[in-house]
Amino acid sequence: ASPAADASALCAALFDAYALLLGSDELLLGTLERIRAGNWAPGALRQTIEEHCGRFAAMDDPYLRERGADLRSLGQRILVRLVGGRRTPAYPPGTLLVGERIDVMDLAEVPEGCLAGIVCAQGSTLSHVAILAHARGIPAVMGVGDYPLHRLDGRTLMLDGYLGRVYVDPEAEALRELERIQGAERAMAAELSHWRQGPASTADGLPVALRVNLAAPAEVDLALGAGAEGVGLYRTEHPFMLHDRFPSEDEQVQLYRHVLAAFAPRSVTIRTLDAGGDKALPYLPVREDNPFLGWRGIRMTLDHPEVFVAQIRAMLRASQGLGNLRVLLPMVSGLAELERALDLLDRVYDQFVRDEGPTPRPPIGAMIEVPSAVYQAEAIARRVDFLSVGTNDLTQYLLAVDRTNPRVAPLLEALHPAVIRALRDIADAAQAAGKPVGCCGELAGEPGAALLLLGLGFDELSMSVTALPRIRRAVHRFTGERVQGLAQGALRCDRAQAVHDILEEALAESGLGALGAVAP
Numbered sequence: 001a002s003p004a005a006d007a008s009a010l011c012a013a014l015f016d017a018y019a020l021l022l023g024s025d026e027l028l029l030g031t032l033e034r035i036r037a038g039n040w041a042p043g044a045l046r047q048t049i050e051e052h053c054g055r056f057a058a059m060d061d062p063y064l065r066e067r068g069a070d071l072r073s074l075g076q077r078i079l080v081r082l083v084g085g086r087r088t089p090a091y092p093p094g095t096l097l098v099g100e101r102i103d104v105m106d107l108a109e110v111p112e113g114c115l116a117g118i119v120c121a122q123g124s125t126l127s128h129v130a131i132l133a134h135a136r137g138i139p140a141v142m143g144v145g146d147y148p149l150h151r152l153d154g155r156t157l158m159l160d161g162y163l164g165r166v167y168v169d170p171e172a173e174a175l176r177e178l179e180r181i182q183g184a185e186r187a188m189a190a191e192l193s194h195w196r197q198g199p200a201s202t203a204d205g206l207p208v209a210l211r212v213n214l215a216a217p218a219e220v221d222l223a224l225g226a227g228a229e230g231v232g233l234y235r236t237e238h239p240f241m242l243h244d245r246f247p248s249e250d251e252q253v254q255l256y257r258h259v260l261a262a263f264a265p266r267s268v269t270i271r272t273l274d275a276g277g278d279k280a281l282p283y284l285p286v287r288e289d290n291p292f293l294g295w296r297g298i299r300m301t302l303d304h305p306e307v308f309v310a311q312i313r314a315m316l317r318a319s320q321g322l323g324n325l326r327v328l329l330p331m332v333s334g335l336a337e338l339e340r341a342l343d344l345l346d347r348v349y350d351q352f353v354r355d356e357g358p359t360p361r362p363p364i365g366a367m368i369e370v371p372s373a374v375y376q377a378e379a380i381a382r383r384v385d386f387l388s389v390g391t392n393d394l395t396q397y398l399l400a401v402d403r404t405n406p407r408v409a410p411l412l413e414a415l416h417p418a419v420i421r422a423l424r425d426i427a428d429a430a431q432a433a434g435k436p437v438g439c440c441g442e443l444a445g446e447p448g449a450a451l452l453l454l455g456l457g458f459d460e461l462s463m464s465v466t467a468l469p470r471i472r473r474a475v476h477r478f479t480g481e482r483v484q485g486l487a488q489g490a491l492r493c494d495r496a497q498a499v500h501d502i503l504e505e506a507l508a509e510s511g512l513g514a515l516g517a518v519a520p
């Protein structure tokens with residue numbers, strides 16, 4: 001399904017839920033009772049709604065607290081109708097919705113294709129409006145707080161949905177810069193459209209597996225269109241975050257089957273739930289002082305084996321008749337937890353075969369993204385079928401730099417010599433154990449770094465769908481010998497800047513200067 005189709009299905013489900021809420025006896029009877037007691041209709045309705053909202057607001061669960069906000073906004077709409085209605089404003093193309101509260105119905109009022117962004121004083125990424133905007137690729141900056149939003153009416157705004165920033169009346173120079181970036185992106189996309197097909201290989205014909213990272217089933221079509229050779233990382237926590245409870249085994253089967261069937265016979269690597277850190281589940285609120293050093297990934301699922309077992313069973317069921325499933329375990333920090341996870345997996349698999357008949361055993365991989373796992377990479381590799389390096393976390397843990405903290409962002413340097421040596425050690429460990437090794441962190445989608453990874457001995461690169469064509473093009477310009485030479489050069493550097501220089505020079509020499517290497 002396209003993101004828009006997903007979004008409208010979600011919209012329809014929400015409107016059904018609102019209709020049920022509005023028709024509920026509690027709301028109607030409570031209002032009628034107040035009218036009979038002598039209150040006027042708008043006042044009676046307002047008080048009944050407030051009473052209900054108060055109950056939601058007192059709940060511990062942040063998801064349910066958000067539903068209280070939905071109810072209040074529904075109530076306000078009815079009140080507006082009761083006291084004389086209001087005109088629906090005109091929404092020209094490029095509309096930005098700015099408000100104290102913006103709800104799903106505000107979104108639905110704007111004609112398709114006219115909405116360019118959302119700025120909301122309240123709400124969070126948990127609000128449905130933010131979820132829907134995200135599914136439609138519309139930037140939404142939520143929770144801007146006390147800013148007097150009425151002052152924004154009629155002003156020019158520039159939104160950065162990634163960083164959650166709003167620029168008011170940006171200077172002409174900033175606007176020109178934005179237009180320049182947009183233009184350059186369009187031109188590059190047009191040029192790269194020739195690099196969307198065929199197996200990827202180096203200039204001397206060595207095959208390279210280029211796969212995609214997926215978070216939502218809606219990205220499947222895009223990934224197929226970009227010629228991905230399968231999925232190197234399917235982050236299952238995203239569908240888990242969009243639910244209001246743990247998705248059932250049956251619901252997970254549907255989700256996984258969609259992706260597995262779309263890519264078959266190409267392999268699809270499904271990662272077990274990697275919640276925690278900056279990916280909290282709305283229905284499992286956890287308060288920790290250091291969430292990135294806390295209850296994350298495999299630590300959480302090993303404490304909740306029922307979640308792990310249901311997920312593995314769902315993957316096995318979804319892959320029946322396809323045989324292209326690979327399972328990936330996140331945040332492995334030592335052998336004890338790896339062995340516990342493998343033991344659970346074996347038990348689920350054996351039971352599954354007893355119940356359902358012969359089923360191919362999926363290859364199992366471990367992510368290497370915690371420094372302790374780097375030092376045990378060979379022992380880990382001997383116990384699994386493949387390794388996959390998560391450079392996003394590996395960099396933050398090796399350099400002690402929180403990947404979500406803007407203040408220390410310049411220190412988050414994935415081409416730091418320490419990271420490069422760790423990558424070399426992991427590749428060597430995988431080779432010693434005779435197992436393939438891939439990289440599924442953002443680094444794999446940067447042209448210079450992708451060449452470096454290949455030179456270090458990585459077999460597979462998995463990246464966001466937009467990076468795929470430019471990486472295919474870059475790989476095609478370099479021989480196996482040349483990328484090995486680049487890796488040797490990078491290993492001799494004792495500063496990240498020197499590594500950037502080597503990679504940028506190599507790209508420029510092969511006519512790819514405009515792409516740049518990894519941004520410092």
Ligand code: PEP
Nearest residue numbers: 369390391392393440441
């Ligand atoms: C990583 O850490 O590099 C990775 C791929 O996983 P995530 O970004 O989901 O933590």
Ligand code: MG
Nearest residue numbers: 369390392393
């Ligand atoms: Mg990670």
